[in-house]
Amino acid sequence: MASKKASNKRQRGAQKSCSNVFSMFEQNQIQEFKEAFGCIDQDRDGVIKKQDLKETYAQLGKLNVKDEELDEMLNEGKGPINFTVFLTLFGEKLNGTDPEDTILAAFKLFDPNGTGFVNKDEFKRLLMNQADKFTAEEVDQAFALAPIDPTGNIDYKSLCYIITHGDEKEES
Numbered sequence: 001m002a003s004k005k006a007s008n009k010r011q012r013g014a015q016k017s018c019s020n021v022f023s024m025f026e027q028n029q030i031q032e033f034k035e036a037f038g039c040i041d042q043d044r045d046g047v048i049k050k051q052d053l054k055e056t057y058a059q060l061g062k063l064n065v066k067d068e069e070l071d072e073m074l075n076e077g078k079g080p081i082n083f084t085v086f087l088t089l090f091g092e093k094l095n096g097t098d099p100e101d102t103i104l105a106a107f108k109l110f111d112p113n114g115t116g117f118v119n120k121d122e123f124k125r126l127l128m129n130q131a132d133k134f135t136a137e138e139v140d141q142a143f144a145l146a147p148i149d150p151t152g153n154i155d156y157k158s159l160c161y162i163i164t165h166g167d168e169k170e171e172s
Contacts, residue, residue, distance in 0.1 A: 021084060024091045037086050048081040050074060092164075100164040107156035117153035120146075 022030060040048050042055040050070045057065045076099075077085045092099060110118045110126070120143065127134040127142070134142070145162055147155040 021088045021091055025087070030087070033087055033090060034083065037083050046082055048074070048086065100160050103160045103163060104157065107160065111156070115153075116155060116157050117149070118156055120148055120152045120154050123154060 025033070037048070038044075040052055040056050042052045043049075050067070053070045053073060054065060057063070074081060076089055079085065081089075107118060108114070110123060124139050124143075127139050128136065143154075145159075147158040147162075149155065
């Protein structure tokens, strides 16, 4: 019984994830991506593989594409690249959101003890004084959805999920 519940929960999660990616685009955009996917999926099996990419590049006149380059492209999908994965990859690229593991790795730089938390005040100071300096207003906007505990620590794993999947409160 417990495994059936877990299975149903996974299926609902997959459906939700799937519906999120399709809601990121207008219907005409999805159709255009479907056509592009069809052009790349040379053998029409519903999955883009290395040979599909090689043939697509060959049609475009680029004959000497390195296997490592193709593998790198395919590895972005973290598994078989079907249409949903293809659309998700484009959604991440077009919306400027890095994959969740990339964002987590960045936060871990500020969490040397591996607690899963960064101090809000220290992180605010860094955001306002390093690289692309945030304004106080931009920091407040960034922290608006951040899960901050009573001691002033940001749960960055939850924040990464919100950044990449959206805030569940917004969707209901």
